[in-house]
Amino acid sequence: MDVNSINPILDAFVNILPQLGFKTIEKKAVKVAESSLRSSGLIVNIGVMGPLKGAILIGMDTDSAKKFASKMMMGMEVAELDSLAQSAISEMGNMVCANACTNFSQSGMGGLDISPPTLLIGKDATIKLSVPKVIGVTFVVDGITIDVYVGLF
Numbered sequence: 001m002d003v004n005s006i007n008p009i010l011d012a013f014v015n016i017l018p019q020l021g022f023k024t025i026e027k028k029a030v031k032v033a034e035s036s037l038r039s040s041g042l043i044v045n046i047g048v049m050g051p052l053k054g055a056i057l058i059g060m061d062t063d064s065a066k067k068f069a070s071k072m073m074m075g076m077e078v079a080e081l082d083s084l085a086q087s088a089i090s091e092m093g094n095m096v097c098a099n100a101c102t103n104f105s106q107s108g109m110g111g112l113d114i115s116p117p118t119l120l121i122g123k124d125a126t127i128k129l130s131v132p133k134v135i136g137v138t139f140v141v142d143g144i145t146i147d148v149y150v151g152l153f
Helices: 003-020 062-072 083-106
Strands: 025-049 054-061 118-141 144-152
Touching (some): 003 083, 003 118, 003 144, 025 062, 054 062, 054 083, 054 118, 062 118, 062 144
Antiparallel strands (some): 025 054, 025 118, 118 144
């Protein structure tokens, strides 16, 4: 995977979250990972089709997901990841990936499309992507740790 393919996605993540009410977005770590990922609670999986193919995943542990959904829902308490909280987090993934497609288009790579978000919930689940390597970026967003994984070819 070309490392330059990740920048439009990271830019989208950093640009969309403030629109959802988040104030501080810090990139903490970048790593190359195997295509087999472990879930720590919740992962939004969005497929990418067109000139690039693969997936973008946004993951966080369950407590972080509750805090994240609460922030998106104007501070409403989220005691469990019910359908409303799940919908909020899925929509964030959809917005980030749609904005990433726009970023790719503006840089000369049009024709990308994304699938509707698939939400995977469960601790210690393994997700196997169809790419040999994945770039993972850890962010801390208003104190919430979020991992963004990009596996494109």
